[in-house]
Amino acid sequence: MATNADVAAMLTELIALTTLEEESPQSFKVRAYEKAKLGIEAHGDDITELSETQLTAISGIGKSTAAKIREYLDTGTVEKLDELRASYPPAFVELSRIPGLGPKTLKLVRSELGVEDLEGLRAAIADQKLRHLPRMGETSEAKIARAIDRLGLTGKDRRTPIADALPMAKRLVADLSAIEGVSKVEFCGSLRRMSETVGDIDITVASTAPRAVMDAVVHHAEASEIVLTGDTKTSFLTSSGLQVDVRVVEPSQFGAATLYFTGSKAHNIALRQRAIDRDLLLNEYGLLDGDTVVASETEESIYRALDLAYVPPPMREATGEVEAASADALPDLVELVDIEGDLHYHTDRSGDGRSSLADMVAEAAGRDYRYLAITDHGEDLAINGSNREQMLEHRDKIRALQPRYPDMTILYGCELNIGADGGLDYDAEFRAMFDYTVASVHSHFDQPEPDQTARLIRAIEDPTVNSIGHLTGRYIGRRPGIELDIDKLLDALVANDVALEINGALDRLDAASDVVRRAVDRGVKLVINTDSHHVSELGRMEYGVLTAQRGWTPRELVVNTWPHDEFMDWAGAKK
Numbered sequence: 001m002a003t004n005a006d007v008a009a010m011l012t013e014l015i016a017l018t019t020l021e022e023e024s025p026q027s028f029k030v031r032a033y034e035k036a037k038l039g040i041e042a043h044g045d046d047i048t049e050l051s052e053t054q055l056t057a058i059s060g061i062g063k064s065t066a067a068k069i070r071e072y073l074d075t076g077t078v079e080k081l082d083e084l085r086a087s088y089p090p091a092f093v094e095l096s097r098i099p100g101l102g103p104k105t106l107k108l109v110r111s112e113l114g115v116e117d118l119e120g121l122r123a124a125i126a127d128q129k130l131r132h133l134p135r136m137g138e139t140s141e142a143k144i145a146r147a148i149d150r151l152g153l154t155g156k157d158r159r160t161p162i163a164d165a166l167p168m169a170k171r172l173v174a175d176l177s178a179i180e181g182v183s184k185v186e187f188c189g190s191l192r193r194m195s196e197t198v199g200d201i202d203i204t205v206a207s208t209a210p211r212a213v214m215d216a217v218v219h220h221a222e223a224s225e226i227v228l229t230g231d232t233k234t235s236f237l238t239s240s241g242l243q244v245d246v247r248v249v250e251p252s253q254f255g256a257a258t259l260y261f262t263g264s265k266a267h268n269i270a271l272r273q274r275a276i277d278r279d280l281l282l283n284e285y286g287l288l289d290g291d292t293v294v295a296s297e298t299e300e301s302i303y304r305a306l307d308l309a310y311v312p313p314p315m316r317e318a319t320g321e322v323e324a325a326s327a328d329a330l331p332d333l334v335e336l337v338d339i340e341g342d343l344h345y346h347t348d349r350s351g352d353g354r355s356s357l358a359d360m361v362a363e364a365a366g367r368d369y370r371y372l373a374i375t376d377h378g379e380d381l382a383i384n385g386s387n388r389e390q391m392l393e394h395r396d397k398i399r400a401l402q403p404r405y406p407d408m409t410i411l412y413g414c415e416l417n418i419g420a421d422g423g424l425d426y427d428a429e430f431r432a433m434f435d436y437t438v439a440s441v442h443s444h445f446d447q448p449e450p451d452q453t454a455r456l457i458r459a460i461e462d463p464t465v466n467s468i469g470h471l472t473g474r475y476i477g478r479r480p481g482i483e484l485d486i487d488k489l490l491d492a493l494v495a496n497d498v499a500l501e502i503n504g505a506l507d508r509l510d511a512a513s514d515v516v517r518r519a520v521d522r523g524v525k526l527v528i529n530t531d532s533h534h535v536s537e538l539g540r541m542e543y544g545v546l547t548a549q550r551g552w553t554p555r556e557l558v559v560n561t562w563p564h565d566e567f568m569d570w571a572g573a574k575k
Contacts (some may be wrong), residue, residue, distance in 0.1 A: 014084070017093070021088070040058065113130075169201050172246070173186070226340045233248070246321040282302070339541055340567065343436060347374060370409070428462075439462070440467070449485060466502055467500070471515065509543065520552050
């Protein structure tokens with residue numbers, strides 16, 4: 001049976017395909033689907049039994065979209081969506097991820113050059129055909145070629161961004177968890193390790209009724225291509241070409257199976273060697289001493305039997321974690337329960353914000369945050385920013401809300417835009433009025449590395465800046481980040497006591513975990529934020545924390561785990 005998440009996923013696909021059809025992400029239809037998706041995510045209650053009329057009572061859902069939602073819930077598909085899928089197959093849709101190929105340009109490349117997939121696009125670039133199209137030229141052609149390389153789209157093994165794969169995996173896990181006889185379900189592989197992109201999705205199910213699980217997987221995948229189905233394993237391809245493997249194991253073997261299929265391969269090899277050193281055998285069925293099962297039901301029991309501290313999945317990349325676990329020297333990793341506040345947080349004062357100040361603050365308070373920074377965009381960001389008068393009015397509204405939340409300090413903040421030369425919004429005197437600021441790059445992504453590094457360092461050195469947001473400005477799989485001298489940047493952060501953000505938005509996860517690891521080694525202060533623009537997005541904090549764990553981040557380096565007074569002293573030190 002479909003869920004709210006399934007409906008939201010259907011609308012997400014409609015948004016992507018309709019953007020191509022309408023040649024604009026701002027078309028009326030696209031915006032209508034986006035509003036409906038946000039309305040469902042914010043609604044909370046089950047919508048699957050609502051009539052079309054009842055659906056229109058949900059904020060953001062109009063009559064036409066309500067009809068499509070009801071059609072999907074009743075039939076499992078939407079006629080309009082099927083038509084769009086036929087017109088824009090996955091290989092063509094993939095091209096829309098490449099910077100420089102907007103909907104209009106993509107249609108032009110298709111109609112004039114017959115390009116239908118990445119191979120066709122690369123051939124057209126090699127033959128220098130793009131440069132002769134209207135509004136293109138040699139520079140545009142070169143930028144597109146470079147973007148293909150930087151996005152990693154040149155290899156045979158295509159990978160799917162985590163922002164696309166994780167919601168699919170979570171929906172399937174939820175569906176399988178509801179089956180009678182199923183005791184545990186876990187997605188594994190690189191997805192569980194919080195890799196930015198994945199080659200496939202692995203799901204392990206503990207159940208005494210494997211046939212019922214296999215039947216449910218086939219039913220779930222009925223609109224997809226079944227690759228393999230058996231007694232305990234079924235594989236299928238999603239409409240986007242991503243392979244999903246579902247395996248059923250005995251409940252007593254669940255820990256061993258999830259450990260094995262989570263990987264990484266190198267981490268598993270290190271564990272197996274440690275088992276061999278103890279005259280034991282480790283495989284997907286358990287840790288064995290001859291015919292005797294030493295441990296198998298939980299991952300924790302297997303690590304314990306190997307004389308190791310438990311290694312969280314994001315760290316399992318064979319980069320020293322096994323040795324640290326053996327020496328009981330793993331860092332005291334930050335966890336979701338440690339987070340005391342969110343410090344990159346938008347309202348509808350920003351042009352791209354979609355929830356009111358009152359609603360956003362109430363949502364944060366519901367998570368028992370001790371402090372919250374409202375950081376709407378500054379005036380230099382076209383369309384989305386606010387001028388001085390608007391910001392001062394916004395400050396008054398924030399101050400007026402504070403008495404309602406005596407247990408949470410609401411900070412009047414701003415997301416400052418870092419200009420091409422490192423300049424920031426407003427003048428220094430006005431910026432000093434903010435309680436907290438995050439400075440971020442939103443434009444000029446093509447500057448050379450030395451210029452980008454100097455640009456960021458100038459912003460870091462500004463005395464009104466508390467933190468740097470989404471460091472490279474990347475969108476995973478869609479836009480490569482700016483190129484930086486990371487070592488110089490990290491040194492500047494330490495020297496100026498400025499925090500580096502780990503942005504929890506799945507399509508960003510920026511700073512990346514490898515940069516976070518280097519920051520941790522230097523003692524850079526970190527801050528984990530959601531960059532929420534709507535009340536439905538606060539769950540991003542979990543992904544930011546997991547990325548921090550992947551970067552070996554100890555709790556004490558994360559400023560928004562600090563007690564209220566300690567954090568306020570640090571944030572206010574520059575004032």
